[in-house]
Amino acid sequence: MHANHTFVLIHARWHGAWCWDRVAARLRHAGHQVHTPDRLGFDRLLELVETQDRPVVLAGHSSSGMTVSALAELAPHRVGLLAYVSAFLLPNGMTPPEISRADPRSILAEHVVLDERTGTMTVSAPEKVLFNACDPADAAFAASKLVPEPAPPPDLPGVELTEAGFGRIPRVYVECLADRALSPIAQRRMYTLLPCRKVYRLPADHAPFLSTPGPLADALAEAATEFAT
Template sequence: MNHTFLLVHARWHGAWCWDRVADLLRRDGHEVLVPDRLGFAQLTALLEAQDRPVPLVGHSSSGMTISALAELLPDRVHLLAYATAFLLPGGETPREVIGADTESILTEHLVTDERTGLVTVRAPEEVFFGACTAEDAAWAAKRLVPEPAGPPDLPAVALTAERFGRVPRVYLECLADRALGPSAQRRMYTATPCRAVYRLPADHAPFLSAPRQLAEALANAT
């Protein structure tokens, strides 16, 4: 069965990061929506505009976004897919997860502009794109943009078993991730069990370091 996938990028990234995966899914007969830097209200409207439930794919921080969307609109969501993403239904914060993640080098590479309060990532080729080719890592690093400090701007919504909990979910574990380590990913999907776990030979950017495996996992999951 063909689906309309909604791919949601994470902080510092844009729609560009999904290009290869979107192309592969389209070649397989699926429709793909790749919003670029939309706020939560705009994503909600986009989801509501679809004529059938869609697979929602969230990367990294956008795992929190797709979880909130599923809580608000569970009947609009066919599947939740977490691509090395935060799966935090119990109120834990990304800061707490990263702080306890001994495999992550993200925190030590965050740089805050004292004038603007915006945060960038130093040496993203190492933090995010370590399993990519040098060319892909350089290409992606140039496209990252500064972000405000703090978690994503999401509504204060508690995730419930009755709404969020009834939407099927899968996890895409990235085994070479140095931003959100495999052990932290494993802890999240163990605490909140998923229907399936797909293990990818990827860094924090599976859409660049393992796009074919990622697209195949998404297609198989639906």
């Protein structure tokens, strides 16, 4: 029987903890402990990681890839594995716009809507941009749950990634092959720049927790068993 693990699953911009419900249920059913923090600030996420009774498997989706990298740098002794779920895995000095501008297949930028009155950003036609491989009912549900985000996004703490911190933690990447927001071209560029122990490829859109929740849960559990320290 495989040892169980503690997972901390961090959602991306516009989303909330709800997006992990199906994956978390599968992991819990397999005997794992799972935390799905809902729209917590960075300091509270760091506190959550540091107060677990064992090193965690830290998974980040999309924009929260940068969050999990920073958390790993600041608390490397509390993180046993990093999992990037169609997420920004960026070396020092590289920003998301650099990746996005060089992504010929992403349609996200043309669907981001800025509300200058409120200073927030939303995504138009999310069923087409984010949830294109989901069941239509799931896509409609997810679209209804998205919330506006500040524009520009709040800065993460100025954390420089080091080999002694972030670099010592094994990492895996979950590549989503039908992703229209962060295309496989961009995903591949990032895990080539910062190689991972393993790349899991799913026939998913930008929301694998809805379009392929079983395979995503299986990939995370397998990665934890194989690579978590």
